[in-house]
Amino acid sequence: MVTSGADSVERLSVRSYTAADLAAVLSLVADDRLTGQPETTPEMLAEALEGRSPVDGERWAELDTPHTEVACDETGRMLGVVSYATRRTDRAGLILWLHAGEDLGVARSLVERALSRLGRRTLYAFELPAALSLGLRGLPVRSRPATRKALEGAGFSSCRQWRYFHRILPRREDTGEIRTYPIAEVTVTSRPSGRRLRLREPDGALTGEAVVGEPVDGIGVLRWITIDPEHRGRGLGANLTEQCCTVLAARGAHEVITYLDEDALPGGREYDAAAASQLLEARGFDEVGRLSSFVRRP
Template sequence: MVVIVSPVLGLSLRPYTLADQSAVLRLIEADRLPGQPQPTPAMLTEALEGRSSVDAGWWAELERPAVQVAVDGSGTVAGVVSYAVRPKDDTGLLLWLHCREDARTADTLIGHALAELAPRPVHAFHFASALSQGLEALPVRHRPATAQALERAGFTGERLWRYMRADLPAPGLPHLDHVHVGPDPGGKHARRLEARQDGNLVAEAVVGLPVGGIGVLWWISVEPAARGRGLGRAMLGSALDVLTGLGAQEVILYVDDDAPPGDERDRTAANSLYESAGFTEVDRLYSYSL
């Protein structure tokens, strides 16, 4: 059934159908960030069904998502929005939205989702969909119209991540001589690297398997007693070598740098390491709550 939103805007909303697949994939592609894979029908199918290999546990808590498309007067699909309810706390989630950054379309899609989810509290862009490589929040510099539409609707944004990328291979970095590489117990699409000295774990990293030639550095950790010896930089070099060997031509990472300087979660040192290794910032990622 088609729901007319506003004769003035000339947009109507209706449920997504398979005939919309190509148009929706083009909308998603128009918003694709550097370091993100080209969207495919298989990725879209997973997102429509409410599945994702990243943040899978959070997706499992949701009812099946609703997906609506906005159609203009000529019948062109101008936007798409997905939203769902989390029954355990009766919270609404605005999951993903694409509209070629047209302000009126963003306003219409967000307004419809809020009307359908009312009177629940609503969170927007809180975890990663199958349409991305772990992109958990909204890239505000690349998606300004969507960010502004959320604010007009009453949402408050919270800065969560610094999103960075680099080309591979990455020459010039040191490497650890003895690193064990195996499956990551926390995810079937990842590999864990472990470095030990005298039998003790001193450093580790987790990398995501490449998708479309793009790998993810999920995290690096150095044990407190082993810090100050350059192990972080050497583990970074080893992790990027592993990704290159797996076929990655570029790598992305997310730094949760919202903590103030001096806080135990301060990421100043991590940011300096990544920047000196050739990573550049693509965007800042925000999630939203109402």
Template structure:
């Protein structure tokens, strides 16, 4: 028999329509298909919060925007193959794409971004600028795991910027030391649950902030050590105390984000922080990007 001369078929461009209550199971499946290690399973409650533009981690940013409009992409068989959320900033109309899921199909990603452009015409648009309720504080698009979405944004004229390093570790980490003189109290922002302080001679010389675990996943929001206290193992001991505290809250794994977008030697050089986290057992999962599209 002669060899086949047929060519691989590509998905047809989907149709777009507003998301309805009956679409929930398929949208949740799309979100979960993009879930990274260290991120919670998508639930109806988390999706509802994300669809309303509310999140515990970055609520101060969400308050500046109207409630998002969610659109779904539907293929010729009626299956939902993508979803995107769009919103406007109340004070000036600047657009926002907080989340988009497309099964990493380029034609679906292009269709979703085209619909976003129709809903947000002739205005600057920010895409993936901060966390949604569907993630544990994950700000930005994990471009390594979602290259088709990244490429679609670039095709649509968006300029991307790598901002964060996303890392994860299993808990407990019993070999890490713990700091002496730690004072634990409630945190003040970002939906965090606890603030740990290392106190010496009545003065706070280091602090860490942790988030309450979701589905066994806790967030280490940050660690800061005074310059005068560095080089003495304070940061490593405080990291051990913070991870132990997360374990006490029920976490079986921890995630963190390092803003290492500047090269070594810059004002925000994170070389030492990256070395600390790696030596403590954290592994990089991906690099996180945010995007901007200028207005017409």
């Protein structure tokens, strides 16, 4: 239920998160879970509370320890949670994650609380991928309209956008041995944990590259894929994508997700969002959400 009345907000109280709030916070996070995301565990929540993440860990290391607070009604029932921090490098404030059951009054209360604590400075919201998910960066604006409205009502505007794709992989028991022609060399990568695939010409020149994350609960992440513009149009992208899926399937994945940066420059040498979108859709990926980060200037 979405509410916007002033009375509902006035009856809320906001306090610091405690260990007793664990189950309620996990329930709120689960209510907002997107297709292709694993269930958030207590271990994942602990990482987020400490300000750590397996994705973009270097950027998280630039933050002061996050403050996490919860909103409760007059009976003490927890209705929402927000986590925010200050970045040491430029003193910008960040609303890292927020879950309010898509109750507009609760979301507004939590946004206002973060603003009052962060002060008058440049503020960002949903800019970094938290440990609560598999690298999910940005707010899913289609499924989280109340949270988006609360941010925009507080003066935030959309800053950066991503498209979120998902694909179901066939299980080995359904198809037998999963096979694809291995065109790329595969090596282990640790930051983040997963595999790097490099596609080379006979002379050793690098023509394509992809990175996949270690599957979590049967869900793998295609973090990056690119083909050198001079070598496009030869089917290399399609074959490399299939090899990525095969590598993930061999590691236990039965679903794959990936994110496309909508703000990448079309035709850029390193990355072409339009070409990447066409490639993914041709290989069976479906778009299941649009993600957005937000900024608020003082």
